[in-house]
Amino acid sequence: MHLAVVVPAFNESEALREFHLRLAAVFDKLDGMRCEVLYVDDGSRDDTYSVMCSLRDADARVSTLKLSRNFGKELALTAGLDHVDADAVVVIDADLQDPPELIPTFIAHWREGYDVVYGTRASRAGESRLKKLTASAFYRVMERLSNTPVPRDTGDFRLLSRRALDGMKQLRERQRFMKGLFTWVGFKQLSVPYDRDPRFAGTTKFNYWRLWNFALDGITSFSGAPLKAATYVGSFTAMIAFIYGVWVLIKALVWGDTVKGYPSLMLVVLFLGGVQLVALGVIGEYLGRLYVEAKQRPLYLTDEFVAAAENPADR
Template identity: 80%
Template sequence: MPKLTVVVPAYNESEGLREFHARLAAVLDRLDLDTEVLYVDDGSRDDTWAVMCALRDADARVSTLRLSRNFGKELALTAGLDHVDADAAVVIDADLQDPPELIPTFVRHWREGYDVVYGTRASRAGETGFKKMTASGFYRVMERLSSTPIPRDTGDFRLISRRALAALGQVRERQRFMKGLFTWVGFRQVAVVYHRDPRHAGETKWNYWKLWNFAIDGITSFSSAPLKLATYIGLAASLVAFGFALWVLGKALLFGDPVRGYPSLMVVVLFLGGLQLMALGVIGEYLGRLYVESKQRPLYLVDEYHPSVG
């Protein structure tokens, strides 16, 4: 019988983990597959690990993996997928915003021959209008900047076949943007549209600062457009400055006007200095990522791993 592993990365999700597992187990019971659930504790500070261990004791299908510290969701997800030994894997968060009841639909498309079946959000309940607007803007910016076609309004909730998992396992970059990597591996992919529910319990771990840094990671991982943009802005500023210098020189030679305007001169100097610092900042973002990659540190470290006994 084909085997399906559900990978659930979690950080401080103890409040809703039991309810999540109850809904997930009810779905898995109806599947004609050999199923397993792999919970990944990304260095939680609450009793998430204790709840995971209790779920493992109560359900023989449950495996638990604990990282040595908080490495972030992208690396926790990578750790979970690295420990999958199945014909397919489903990635889902533990906050119940993505409904486990959609997994049978994913499985049906997988059996039709698709290697990646991803959930696309038609709506995002429980989120502020500002967050919805910024999320929508981010996906559309990525669509324009990246040569890899990253689906709009699509998170990590998806099913991945064995050969897509094997391809993904070959990608060991440290600055990981999993939404892009899932698409980058290629193979046959299909979307399943659904309505996202509000968080069941607890609070989101993603504040706007973390989301901003996450967006930068995504853009720099899959596009060199910011570097090109800095070049074009610098070139345009240089042409404007050169034209302005010719105008001032011609005016002084033809009309004998003295060169004056200290405030305007300061504005121009500060404007050009700001452009230069911005360009250096863009270069620094890419250079910093090269520095991290060059150190070749492990992506994550495992504290404990307990495979299922089912």
């Protein structure tokens, strides 16, 4: 049996060596399995790739992939999945928030017949209350809006069987929300709760602005609910405006009321204008994603790929 571990990294040189020590210890305990790890450098500005190369030179189970620039975690993860061919693939970050020691548990459930085994965060150490609150709110919003149920409090840390991996390789959209895509492929899936640790070193690459845009990508990739909401709000507003207009006309014809109230008129105009701009913004988000998809650019470009020494034919 062949196990591959994909580790996307961006400016993670401080954590990589410790991560590999713990991962190698897990590999050593997996009797009867051929193990390898693919480190993907997503255009790091520090010496992340140099550390990856040194790990590859010291361990024959290590492969390295360097992208031509920073494409973002979703595409770096996609590149890693494209370059592995194994019976089972584990996706994990290099910051040690997700424990490599949980991999044998994933493998045990995979052997029971599960195609996707994912880690669900029972706790999130080292994160602010605001970060935990916004993350919880995002997953619950996605749960309600998306036709594809995205598991709550679940990141990218998971195991994929070969057929789940083959399914992922067929999904070539450019605006990628991997958590949703992992669920979209279906098959038999299982959650494994665990306690998430704080980062071993460095700082998170996701500030609140990037997280906000990430949430927009997730919602627009897996739900048309914002478009429907814009339609409903517009229809409701138009109905209220029509009823109010009829009332003003009746007052003028029956009681001879003159139409007054410049401030209230401005308030209505500004409100309706704001609703229209919000609706146009929602449409623009979807239209912008169609524009990106229509250009048909490659998902990523590879600078260098070096296969593990245990597979010399792949060099």
